[in-house]
């Protein structure tokens with residue numbers, strides 16, 4: 110992906126490049142972050158990328174890219190919303206769903222952008238949207254922009270790839286050490302120490318911080334596959350990037366992301382640790 114003039118952080122770039130190169134680019138992405146401008150900038154970059162006709166996408170200079178920039182490309186749709194809260198009705202979701210099955214006008218892919226998806230999609234609209242998310246027609250890209258993706262139900266989150274736009278801030282030494290221990294145990298052949306180290310997730314705030322730190326280190330490891338830049342734990346990230354494929358690193362990051370949203374729902378931390386252990390092992394044993 111061509112990130113020229115794009116300000117976003119290196120981890121996001123690495124994650125997107127890895128998704129693109131592995132030919133498993135998702136049909137639905139959640140662009141999550143507190144800064145509306147960053148969300149929109151990434152949304153525009155991805156929309157252009159989806160419709161661009163050049164070999165280095167997005168080129169920003171071909172006609173489709175320019176149309177996308179001006180917001181007039183016929184294959185890029187923005188959910189309109191209505192009423193005081195600008196909420197998206199079930200009717201509009203049905204229109205989008207119908208529109209999905211009609212072939213694109215000019216591009217190879219159709220893009221549907223839902224800004225403030227965490228605030229504008231009510232329960233009924235989300236339910237109407239689920240089926241399309243579950244069995245999306247070919248060549249569709251949904252971009253859901255959120256400030257707090259954790260508000261969206263698990264059924265939606267699990268069908269999308271969440272990209273977190275937040276820049277990583279510092280972690281205290283204790284958190285970093287424990288996160289490193291958990292990640293190191295991923296490289297062992299049995300799950301005994303993984304389970305033992307995951308038991309550190311025994312308190313909500315602590316569990317959140319640990320998973321955030323794990324995500325940061327894993328993102329660094331993924332970045333190392335394209336550049337030398339790391340933020341947190343260079344040795345460990347290097348080790349992880351050597352031993353694990355990009356696909357596995359992405360899988361691990363997605364799992365940690367889901368873990369973070371699960372914590373915000375007050376689930377039992379024992380169950381969460383067991384679930385994480387199972388998911389990690391599943392990803393690592395995949396061919």
Ligand SMILES: [Zn+2]
Pocket residue numbers: 160161162163166167168169170171172173174
């Ligand atoms: Zn272009």
